[in-house]
Amino acid sequence: MCEANAYLVDKSGQESLFLESVDKVEPEEEGIRLVSIFGEQKFIKGKIHSLSLVEHKVFIQPE
Amino acid sequence: MCEANAYLVDKSGQESLFLESVDKVEPEEEGIRLVSIFGEQKFIKGKIHSLSLVEHKVFIQPE
Numbered sequence: 001m002c003e004a005n006a007y008l009v010d011k012s013g014q015e016s017l018f019l020e021s022v023d024k025v026e027p028e029e030e031g032i033r034l035v036s037i038f039g040e041q042k043f044i045k046g047k048i049h050s051l052s053l054v055e056h057k058v059f060i061q062p063e
Numbered sequence: 064m065c066e067a068n069a070y071l072v073d074k075s076g077q078e079s080l081f082l083e084s085v086d087k088v089e090p091e092e093e094g095i096r097l098v099s100i101f102g103e104q105k106f107i108k109g110k111i112h113s114l115s116l117v118e119h120k121v122f123i124q125p126e
Contacts, residue, residue, distance in 0.1 A: 002065035
């Protein structure tokens with residue numbers, strides 16, 4: 001399985017774990033919805049900032 | 064290795080392969096830079112649209 005963990009990145013560059021084992025990230029009207037391989041869903045106002053897939057990391061920039 | 068393939072998605076939803084075996088995606092001033100696990104780099108004016116990591120897919124929306 002090639003899921004990744006999603007981290008929020010604040011303006012100082014600090015990372016905090018938002019959701020583990022993310023499969024899908026989909027845009028919605030005012031943000032993005034993340035869905036884990038276990039079916040857990042989280043919505044956040046923000047956007048995908050960057051990816052580091054070999055490290056299994058998705059970085060999200062909150063609005 | 065958990066790299067993914069990056070696809071451009073046009074307005075009709077059509078997907079076309081842009082870069083294989085993507086490791087990193089980083090924002091730049093006017094778009095995003097993709098770097099493959101082989102060190103190949105591509106820049107595109109656009110943004111990350113969505114992710115489907117278990118399918119190893121990154122979708123990019125060109126501007």
